[in-house]
Amino acid sequence: MTDSTTGSTTGSATARTGFTRRALLGTAGAGLVVGAGAGVAGAVALERPAAGGGPGGGPALGAARVPFFGEHQAGILEPQQARVQLAAFDLADGAGRDGLRGLLRRWSRTAARLTAGEPAEEFENQIALDAGPCSLTLTFGFGAALFDKAGLADHRPAALEPLPAFPGDALDPARGDGDLFVQIGADDALVAVHALRVLQRQAAGTASLRWQCGGFARTPGATPHPMTGRNLMGQIDGSNNPKPADDGFAAKVFAAAGGDQPAWAAGGSYLVFRRIRMLLDHWEALPVERQERVIGRRKSDGAPLGTPAGAGEHAAVDLSAQDGDGALAIPSDAHIRVAAPASNGGAAMLRRGFSYHDGLLADGSPDAGLLFLAFQADPRKGFTPVQRKLSRGDGLSRFLRHEASGLYVVPPGAPQGGYVGQQLLDA
Numbered sequence: 039m040t041d042s043t044t045g046s047t048t049g050s051a052t053a054r055t056g057f058t059r060r061a062l063l064g065t066a067g068a069g070l071v072v073g074a075g076a077g078v079a080g081a082v083a084l085e086r087p088a089a090g091g092g093p094g095g096g097p098a099l100g101a102a103r104v105p106f107f108g109e110h111q112a113g114i115l116e117p118q119q120a121r122v123q124l125a126a127f128d129l130a131d132g133a134g135r136d137g138l139r140g141l142l143r144r145w146s147r148t149a150a151r152l153t154a155g156e157p158a159e160e161f162e163n164q165i166a167l168d169a170g171p172c173s174l175t176l177t178f179g180f181g182a183a184l185f186d187k188a189g190l191a192d193h194r195p196a197a198l199e200p201l202p203a204f205p206g207d208a209l210d211p212a213r214g215d216g217d218l219f220v221q222i223g224a225d226d227a228l229v230a231v232h233a234l235r236v237l238q239r240q241a242a243g244t245a246s247l248r249w250q251c252g253g254f255a256r257t258p259g260a261t262p263h264p265m266t267g268r269n270l271m272g273q274i275d276g277s278n279n280p281k282p283a284d285d286g287f288a289a290k291v292f293a294a295a296g297g298d299q300p301a302w303a304a305g306g307s308y309l310v311f312r313r314i315r316m317l318l319d320h321w322e323a324l325p326v327e328r329q330e331r332v333i334g335r336r337k338s339d340g341a342p343l344g345t346p347a348g349a350g351e352h353a354a355v356d357l358s359a360q361d362g363d364g365a366l367a368i369p370s371d372a373h374i375r376v377a378a379p380a381s382n383g384g385a386a387m388l389r390r391g392f393s394y395h396d397g398l399l400a401d402g403s404p405d406a407g408l409l410f411l412a413f414q415a416d417p418r419k420g421f422t423p424v425q426r427k428l429s430r431g432d433g434l435s436r437f438l439r440h441e442a443s444g445l446y447v448v449p450p451g452a453p454q455g456g457y458v459g460q461q462l463l464d465a
Contacts, residue, residue, distance in 0.1 A: 099225055099258060100170035106150040108451040109305055110292065111458065113177030114388070114413050115282065118267070119223035120257040122392045123234045124311065124409060126181070126216025126444060127245035135188045139463045141218075141244045142178070145237055146457035149176040152233050161239040166232035172225040176233060178458045179219035179309050179446030187217060193462060196298040197308055197416045198447050204429040206440065213313060213442035216248040221309075221411065225258060249442075251313065253392030253409040266340065266351060270393050270406055271321055271437075273333055274340030277351040278374070280386055290386035293415050293447075302461040305450030307413045310387075310421040313394075313442035316407040321437045332433045334372030342374065343367045371433035382427055387412040387420045407438070417445060 104112045129138060148158050155171040185194035220237060224230040230252075238247055256267045269275040280290055295304040321329065330337055340351030344359030344367030357375055359367040368375050375381065390413065395406040414420030429435055452458045 098170070100172045101155075102173040102225070103155065103171045104153055104173055104175050106146070106153045106176070106452065107454045107456075110307070110451045111177045111448055112153070112451070113175035113221050113223055114291070114307060114390070114448070116173070116175055116223075117258075118255050118390055118392075119173050119175070119230075120225045120255055121223065121227045121230045122253045122255075122409065123220075123222040123230045123250065124253070124411075125220050125222075125234055125238075125250040126214075126248045127218040127220075127238075127241055128248045129184060129187045129217045129245050130243065131187075133187070133244050135190065135463065137244045138184070138188045138459075139457075141241060142459045142463070143457045144240045145176075145178065145220075146452050148236055148240065149233075149458075152176070152229075152236070158236045161236050163232065163235060165235065166226070166229045169226050169229050172229045174224040174229055174233060175222070176237075177221040177223075177309075177448060179221075179448045180459070181215055181217045181219065181444065181446050183215075184217035190462065193300055193302065193465075195293075195300055195303055195308075195447050197293075197418055198445065199418070201310070201417070201422060201443060201445050202426070204425055204440070206429055206435060206438075207443075208439050208441055209443050210441055213249045213251070214311070214444045216444060218245055219309070219311070219444060219446040227252075251394060251396075251409065253394045255392050269391075269408055270316055270318060270395070271329070272337060273329075273335070274337075274351050275391070276389065277335070277340050278355070279389055290415055290420075291388045291413050299416075302465055303447060303449065307415065307448045308417050308420075309444075309446045309448050310410070310412045310414070310417055311442075311444040311446070312408075312410040312440050314408045314410050315405065315439040315441050317437045317439065318404050318406060331369050331372060332437070334368040334374035343372075369433070371431055373428075373432055373434040376428055376432045377424060382424050385420050385423045387414045387424065389413075413448065 104116050106112060133141075144160075148160075151158060153171055153174045153176065157167075182194060182198045182200065185191050185198075220234070222230045222233045222237075224233070234250070241247075256265075266274050266276050280287055291307055293299050293303045293306050293308070295301045324332070326337055330343060334355075335342055335351070339349075341349040341353050342355045342359075344356055344361070345353045355368070355374055355378065357366075357368055357378060357380070361367045379385070390411045392409045392411070393407070394409050395404065397405055399405050412421055449459050450461060452460060
């Protein structure tokens with residue numbers, strides 16, 4: 039959870055991802071930033087204005103905009119927002135291809151308006167009437183079953199094959215999967231909830247809500263300078279995610295036509311969703327030193343174990359480093375060792391997770407943890423091999439329960455004036 043894996047493929051991310059254009063079209067006066075920010079895996083994107091901005095001090099936080107149209111869907115490369123709403127819908131019987139096309143056109147028109155800070159054309163409920171766009175993004179994905187229901191089975195990507203069962207999984211089917219997935223991020227909770235409610239009402243008769251959950255991350259401006267966020271275990275989370283400046287970044291995150299990837303999905307991605315409950319009562323009973331050995335990083339600053347004081351979270355991980363007794367500084371079952379690229383054939387994911395806390399379970403333990411979201415070019419080469427390794431040898435797995443799961447193909451971005459999924463449905 040604290041470390042992702044990176045590969046060593048080559049190529050220019052800047053020329054292939056399209057994030058530069060989207061960033062330039064964003065909030066006026068905002069600059070570009072490079073580096074890990076609040077768990078976004080170091081995406082190069084807009085630096086949102088700090089909270090409390092306004093006249094004389096730059097734009098207010100609520101004024102930040104992320105364009106809907108572009109080469110890739112928004113909500114992948116952009117900085118992680120403070121709030122997220124995740125939901126999945128099931129296509130109604132008989133809706134078919136035409137019904138799906140009509141729904142995606144309505145949703146895309148709505149997304150374009152809401153992300154620009156404009157009211158919805160239909161089912162506007164004034165929930166977010168006083169707020170700006172607040173960096174709102176809407177990201178849509180298609181589940182495997184959708185292709186059969188819409189008469190598009192011949193166009194289903196091979197990479198959308200079901201994820202295998204992993205040791206320790208305790209999945210609730212009612213809280214995962216689904217035909218249509220949407221990730222709604224915003225820096226204001228009302229803005230995110232408003233967008234979900236409008237989409238849900240627009241879907242009536244064509245698709246029904248299957249499941250929904252909300253999450254949160256650190257609010258922009260809460261720290262004196264941009265920092266990688268922490269999860270509910272108190273651990274800095276997202277230090278070793280791939281960065282757009284890395285060689286081959288686009289090849290790790292975005293699908294390319296060729297092989298068994300369909301042409302319509304080129305420029306899109308694949309999203310793995312996992313609802314991961316953290317066994318916080320057990321975790322918090324451990325002394326900090328033991329927690330650090332489970333992860334392989336210092337809790338105070340995120341630096342890998344075996345590095346000197348002040349090294350920081352981005353210090354190189356030395357898996358051969360030893361402590362004063364000659365033992366491995368990073369234990370053999372530490373999370374960052376098991377998740378290291380060398381342990382997983384260079385498998386790569388761009389993670390964008392959010393925390394959740396939904397009260398207490400019947401036994402009094404917290405129903406809290408991580409809404410894991412990982413974008414990748416092919417889950418068969420990204421999430422699956424990494425999770426297989428983690429589920430069998432990661433010391434952290436003793437403190438986690440995977441309780442819901444979903445896999446979706448995320449189509450490329452909508453062309454100006456078009457709609458998400460157009461490359462598939464208008465072919």
